[in-house]
Amino acid sequence: MIARWNHGNGLIPVTLRGVDDIFRAVLDRMSTDFSPELMFDNGNSPRLEMEVGKDAVTAKLPIAGCRPEDIDIEVVGDNLTIRATRQMEEPKDEKAHYLRRERSYEEYEESVKLPVRVKGGETKAEYVDGVLTVTLPREEEAQPRTHVVKVH
Numbered sequence: 001m002i003a004r005w006n007h008g009n010g011l012i013p014v015t016l017r018g019v020d021d022i023f024r025a026v027l028d029r030m031s032t033d034f035s036p037e038l039m040f041d042n043g044n045s046p047r048l049e050m051e052v053g054k055d056a057v058t059a060k061l062p063i064a065g066c067r068p069e070d071i072d073i074e075v076v077g078d079n080l081t082i083r084a085t086r087q088m089e090e091p092k093d094e095k096a097h098y099l100r101r102e103r104s105y106e107e108y109e110e111s112v113k114l115p116v117r118v119k120g121g122e123t124k125a126e127y128v129d130g131v132l133t134v135t136l137p138r139e140e141e142a143q144p145r146t147h148v149v150k151v152h
Contacts, residue, residue: 048082052115057136063108064130071127073134075120080136081111117141 049060063071065086072083086106118136126133 048110048112050112050115054138056138057114057116057118059112059134059136061110061132061134062130063132066127066130066132068127071125071132073123073125075118075123075136077120078114078117079111080114080134081109082132082134084108084132 047062051058051060059080059082061082063084063086066084070085070087072081074081074083084107086108114136117139119139120136122137124135126135
């Protein structure tokens with residue numbers, strides 16, 4: 001491969017690889033939060049786990065710190081949407097001095113296409129110990145009918 005190099009001061013490579021290296025170097029100096037690997041997922045996002053069983057689809061989502069009234073679940077056709085909000089608690093003692101507080105206001109939303117047809121109206125949800133479990137009963141699959149056609 002032939003790559004042209006800026007001979008003026010030798011700092012600006014012309015290849016795409018060089019541009020990528022410059023981009024990463026600048027972002028690395030700004031903050032670790034801007035690295036390309038972390039831009040869309042900082043590792044703190046809850047991970048949805050979905051299991052397809054014989055009678056139901058079960059989705060589990062760890063969202064500790066939420067209250068049940070702050071969680072919305074919607075089933076439309078073959079799509080499941082989960083929304084949750086977690087708010088930072090206001091200090092009860094106005095004179096308290098915090099060295100560090102790590103709670104904040106966060107919103108989470110995820111929509112997934114379900115792999116099988118479900119009975120959305122019979123969906124059940126349970127929130128125990130910071131884990132949301134959504135159980136969606138499967139629709140019975142229509143059995144193919146055999147039609148005999150007589151030729152006249």
